[in-house]
Amino acid sequence: MRVGVLTGGGDCPGLNAVIRAIVRKGVQEYGHEFTGFRDGWRGPIEGHAVPLDIPAVRGILPRGGTILGSSRTNPYQEDAGVERIRETLARQRVDALIVIGGEDTLGVAARLSAEEGVPCVGVPKTIDNDLSATDYTFGFDTAVGIATEAIDRLHTTAESHMRVLVVEVMGRHAGWIALHSGLAGGANAILIPEQRFDVEQVCAWVTSRFRASYAPIVVVAEGAMPKDGDLVLKDESLDSFGHVRLSGVGEWLAKQIEKRTGNEARTTVLGHVQRGGTPSAFDRWLATRFGLHAIDAVHEGDHGVMVALRGTDIVRVPLAAATEKLKTVDPKLYEEVGVFFG
Amino acid sequence: MRVGVLTGGGDCPGLNAVIRAIVRKGVQEYGHEFTGFRDGWRGPIEGHAVPLDIPAVRGILPRGGTILGSSRTNPYQEDAGVERIRETLARQRVDALIVIGGEDTLGVAARLSAEEGVPCVGVPKTIDNDLSATDYTFGFDTAVGIATEAIDRLHTTAESHMRVLVVEVMGRHAGWIALHSGLAGGANAILIPEQRFDVEQVCAWVTSRFRASYAPIVVVAEGAMPKDGDLVLKDESLDSFGHVRLSGVGEWLAKQIEKRTGNEARTTVLGHVQRGGTPSAFDRWLATRFGLHAIDAVHEGDHGVMVALRGTDIVRVPLAAATEKLKTVDPKLYEEVGVFFG
Amino acid sequence: MRVGVLTGGGDCPGLNAVIRAIVRKGVQEYGHEFTGFRDGWRGPIEGHAVPLDIPAVRGILPRGGTILGSSRTNPYQEDAGVERIRETLARQRVDALIVIGGEDTLGVAARLSAEEGVPCVGVPKTIDNDLSATDYTFGFDTAVGIATEAIDRLHTTAESHMRVLVVEVMGRHAGWIALHSGLAGGANAILIPEQRFDVEQVCAWVTSRFRASYAPIVVVAEGAMPKDGDLVLKDESLDSFGHVRLSGVGEWLAKQIEKRTGNEARTTVLGHVQRGGTPSAFDRWLATRFGLHAIDAVHEGDHGVMVALRGTDIVRVPLAAATEKLKTVDPKLYEEVGVFFG
């Protein structure tokens, strides 16, 4: 049996751990052979295949990124994309495909599986942890750890200068990274995309924190928005490629706090460091188990499914679940954490 | 309402996060007052109480250990221990007790609650993660992270000198730390207390790893035992002062590997560094949520319960569950991980 | 003998280690008493003194920031600033002052010492390491370590997406942090304030790196400037509140690289995380030794001096040396490192 593997979407610590687990178990226990496809769906579209055997996966467990490369290419938006994938799979004699990716990448896998009968097994990947079907996704714990360490560091600067420090973390549609790292880092306010925030309330928390002779840290998800709908938060401008360039909510908020409270405020945008580098032990464990269970599903001919975490178990859910609904922060959980604000 | 808090048993990263969460929510949302008892059950027995208010818990979230101190004192083994606890609680006008500890500490709480009607709420703590009632306990993730980082480091030494490196990690009765850190660190063999190991099998893995031109790492839980019941694992000898000197399973195993394979082997015993220092973000999150839910239970008068993690939810289970049965590594899970051995 | 201590300027990991060393040695060996002044020179101007004894410095060694607070207040720019300092020192019966700070803070100490006869001993502090009189300053090693770890992480993202990653690090006037972290992180180009860079050259390095199938990392000091004097580096624009929004050299450069090479480029601005949090072991060692030698100088009545590192020795140099000339990166050293560009 020959199995194709590809990784799509934004990179995420743990991708290599998934690939390694698939190959180790597939080769050793089931005698499968593997073909790696480069750069997400672009690989099977353009017929860009690379050998994937045990030597190829040696030593990759602790390495961030993906040895297969990634892209956001969508075959349904490419000329004859689906057809070319079918051709590549036939030419490479690939019997099944393991697709590691987020909503978009797995959405393609779900459609290929359902509409074209391409045997696909999915492994969910979203650093934002915003997938309903699984308790956690790998990469998230690493991102939270990096953000928490940064917040730990910023506390001392905030205290020494009695400044407000605003930390902008990842999370366009869901506030999980902000919530977890903000709580773990002892933030005095955490702002998430799920609930529009009230700038006056944030300023009240800031002021109350200063009154206790401590300097406030405000953690804000990049997708968080202020309540007042009239505020144009995003400072849109076109760059030289005509791409829209946005300046973020973090800087905007720091200025607001300065203006309204009279306290100095500074912003740190953590950016790409949150998604790079060696995965945490938790993410290596989760990613490896996802890989082991994905190859089991392939071996059993159980296609159209995706592996997922439930408690401490790895289960299988329909691939379609990957695109179902965003797992956002439950208002009750956000309220629970709110006791630490101010 | 006045609530007593104590921490018992071995220290564990996250204890302070629990204490902080209890006090922050208890004071701010419910208007409770708090009394801290020093050094586990010894505090209420000896009447050693300390003030516990919001200033007392400032800045403790990222700190390992416990600001309340700990001990393994058991009131049922002390002279009039239970009576003296009742007296202390009465004198301090403590209406309920939050007990943070492991099997022994919570076992006392369960008995005090059931037999004496002392209103207790438990928070489970075991760095070994060997409690059936909860998916994870805090401290475990930190320990696994520290052990994994050590294994990462040891790989390069093993490779440079083509030596076997045996890493002994915590885990007397359950192999969770060995299993998680061994898998995350890419170990070539993981030995756990749940399954007696076959030294010849370990040597076969070691040899097979060398054949692939890589140096093997063997992770062994301190409580792991070889199959052959006749082997005296502990290598007792008297030192120059006549003290008995025990060498652990790690050193014993390294000697066996040297003798049987002819390869050099070295042992590293991680010891106390695994349980000290700042908690990981995961553990801060879990410990904080445990604290928030424990004070909720107290506030609602729901005594005789313990908080626990199920998936991503915090639930309440009977306090007795703390002492029920050890959560050991499922043989199927161990087998799943075995694909990486050798 | 009563000694005053103050910390001025931007915070820097190691400040607390200096304070602790001064107090521990001063009290234990010399029997001195200490007065801490809050927030740099603002403390003695406003008479804001705090007790500084051994309990006050317990546990502060691993903590970033400064327990005394800091500010950029300059007594020569304040109304009767110098006079008020003299009054405070007299009122507090302070016999000598240990001043921990950078060019500005120590410049005041040098003047007070020379012109007013205030007995001052200086401890140099600049996270940028740009002081000629000393081989290294504390805080620098921590900052380089944080920046290097971030670059390590960014490599995997760069590779996975075959993008250029531009990392903007601290360094307005000197490129030490960029040089050390860029070299340690394996950057493909390092741009420093000391030498105006040629955008075309940077693009050539980027292209050459991609040709070798690797993704380039460009490290740029915040004070680095392109060669062409006509280029308006700062991309000023007004945000929705009419505030001026400045984007730094990092973002500007990423845009240039995108435009000129056609490769995607992203920027990470490390910002305040570089100067916060626990000091590295190197910085704790250096800061502690600076503190020990500063109190020795005070004890010996050797005023008007500053401690400095020469090789592995701590020496004393005139306080005036603090403001003499900036230690910039030697062109020969920069050229030496240039072998790794491209």
Add this chain to the structure above:
Amino acid sequence: MRVGVLTGGGDCPGLNAVIRAIVRKGVQEYGHEFTGFRDGWRGPIEGHAVPLDIPAVRGILPRGGTILGSSRTNPYQEDAGVERIRETLARQRVDALIVIGGEDTLGVAARLSAEEGVPCVGVPKTIDNDLSATDYTFGFDTAVGIATEAIDRLHTTAESHMRVLVVEVMGRHAGWIALHSGLAGGANAILIPEQRFDVEQVCAWVTSRFRASYAPIVVVAEGAMPKDGDLVLKDESLDSFGHVRLSGVGEWLAKQIEKRTGNEARTTVLGHVQRGGTPSAFDRWLATRFGLHAIDAVHEGDHGVMVALRGTDIVRVPLAAATEKLKTVDPKLYEEVGVFFG
């Protein structure tokens, strides 16, 4: 010109950084070709050469260990060892040899250079930092960092249980790692091989620390010895290979402390984790500069020399300096640090 490279002795973070710098500069600037020899002097003796070009050194900068392998083989103790080296060098047409190693490895290089006219350039490597000719050696800063982080972690366990924690670190003949990590970690006693320690004095420090309500940390170099010459510190026994197996000073000391003070004491032996894994930024910087200057010396035909750090400069000293005298801790420096004991 063809240059041979080998690494000998114990592994040390930074070895790969040296190799990479040599090859990058040698190939790019000077057009040299390189031959790597495997496993220290064993490589040229047995003719075990491996290709060493720019692709071979890609990505090795952050990796611990050495891609060339290492050994303690000494050609002067091997049958016709020197002759076989000469033959290998001739066969491989190697014009000069860069030897990266400690006292033993460089001692051979010095002799081969002086007696046999083999053109050698040395790069000093000792994780113990005990070489007089250079201010620092690479690997040392990494080891100190790891030991300091462990001590930081152990503080919280010591405090929570009011126990003495004894930490045994590397350093057979010199106490540099103990001194730096002990100071940086805030230890209450630091014991080094250079000065026999008085157990009663250590117990007095321990007791005094407990009196201040803090738990003591004792850092002891593996080569430290108690004053009383009659004490047989080392518990010698032969292992199955007839190797002498020593149980360390750390465990011995913990027992002494328990016996004499009545306080519980525990030992942690850090062991191999101190010398493995990714090098610190400082070590990457130093190792890289050593490599760059070593290839310069080779290129200039300046043989029989070794590179060394003086202040912030890399200089050349005679190869013989490598074996001259051990750099031990200056009694005055030890006394300086002693203010923190107790």
